[in-house]
Amino acid sequence: MFLMAPALCAHSESARIEVQGCNINYETWGKPGNPGVLLIHGSNAHLEWWRIIAPGLSEHFRVAAIDLSGNGNSGWRDAYSGALFAEEVMAVCSAAKLGKKPFIAGHSFGGYVTLETGHLYSGDLGGIILVDFTIRPQQAKDDIADFQRQALQKPARPTRIYSDREAILKRFRLVPEQSCKNTDLLRYVAEQSIREVQEGWTWKFDPDLFRNLDVKSIQNSDPTTKLMTLQCPSAFVMAEQSLDYSPEALAYTRDLTSGNIPMFSIPGTFHHLMFDEPVAMITALINTLLIWETHKP
Numbered sequence: 001m002f003l004m005a006p007a008l009c010a011h012s013e014s015a016r017i018e019v020q021g022c023n024i025n026y027e028t029w030g031k032p033g034n035p036g037v038l039l040i041h042g043s044n045a046h047l048e049w050w051r052i053i054a055p056g057l058s059e060h061f062r063v064a065a066i067d068l069s070g071n072g073n074s075g076w077r078d079a080y081s082g083a084l085f086a087e088e089v090m091a092v093c094s095a096a097k098l099g100k101k102p103f104i105a106g107h108s109f110g111g112y113v114t115l116e117t118g119h120l121y122s123g124d125l126g127g128i129i130l131v132d133f134t135i136r137p138q139q140a141k142d143d144i145a146d147f148q149r150q151a152l153q154k155p156a157r158p159t160r161i162y163s164d165r166e167a168i169l170k171r172f173r174l175v176p177e178q179s180c181k182n183t184d185l186l187r188y189v190a191e192q193s194i195r196e197v198q199e200g201w202t203w204k205f206d207p208d209l210f211r212n213l214d215v216k217s218i219q220n221s222d223p224t225t226k227l228m229t230l231q232c233p234s235a236f237v238m239a240e241q242s243l244d245y246s247p248e249a250l251a252y253t254r255d256l257t258s259g260n261i262p263m264f265s266i267p268g269t270f271h272h273l274m275f276d277e278p279v280a281m282i283t284a285l286i287n288t289l290l291i292w293e294t295h296k297p
Contacts, residue, residue, distance in 0.1 A: 024069060024088050024092060037103040038105070041065070041072070043175075047065035062099065070209040130236050156208060172186075241269065264288075
């Protein structure tokens with residue numbers, strides 16, 4: 001049985017660095033000098049998605065979790081790009097003392113950031129793990145570009161302000177929506193997703209992130225080529241019952257990785273699989289990372 005309280009209370013340290021004029025928040029666990037791993041959250045999320053996972057990795061690794069710009073306790077930008085996110089990731093790897101050739105694991109939109117970081121910096125990495133993330137076929141629509149089209153069809157507006165704390169906490173939802181066995185954990189993550197303003201309470205994420213994201217660089221690049229030309233190992237950890245991507249994208253990713261790249265599926269999990277089966281998630285990450293660590297050149 002997984003005990004949530006010890007994981008939430010495990011010792012960690014918070015820090016900030018500036019990357020291209022924006023403050024980037026991150027948290028660390030474990031001893032400097034151990035092999036390093038950086039954890040990246042998904043869209044409109046934050047590093048607390050990894051709070052119950054990071055301590056389980058810290059016996060073997062120096063662990064850091066990042067708030068990407070526009071999310072969590074990091075600053076917002078006027079313009080975002082995959083290259084900028086990748087620069088934030090590498091800067092945190094250095095500042096957090098993750099050592100030579102750190103590993104990266106990214107969930108959902110964090111998988112896009114992880115793949116982009118691998119594409120740009122794979123020679124400096126020990127390996128990347130893409131968590132419930134698929135590679136789209138070239139002819140398929142680009143989900144990130146689609147998010148931007150949807151955002152641009154709506155008028156720009158700030159996040160909604162709620163008059164009291166309980167009102168906003170009741171509105172918190174995982175996206176895509178899913179059940180969560182541990183309501184206390186969901187409440188904890190919700191509490192870390194809000195901030196107090198003069199008029200009440202609102203969300204921490206930048207509502208204009210996708211509106212201001214450079215998607216042309218994404219559309220002009222092939223994720224299949226990025227994955228298959230990496231200079232470091234890669235792996236996928238998938239949720240068995242995820243609703244975050246199409247069956248076609250999953251089938252394409254399975255065919256692409258078959259015999260070349262490890263792809264694990266954790267039974268009984270939905271898209272936010274670290275909440276569903278944290279022990280299985282920790283085990284999948286540790287086993288993959290330790291194998292890579294022992295085979296580092």
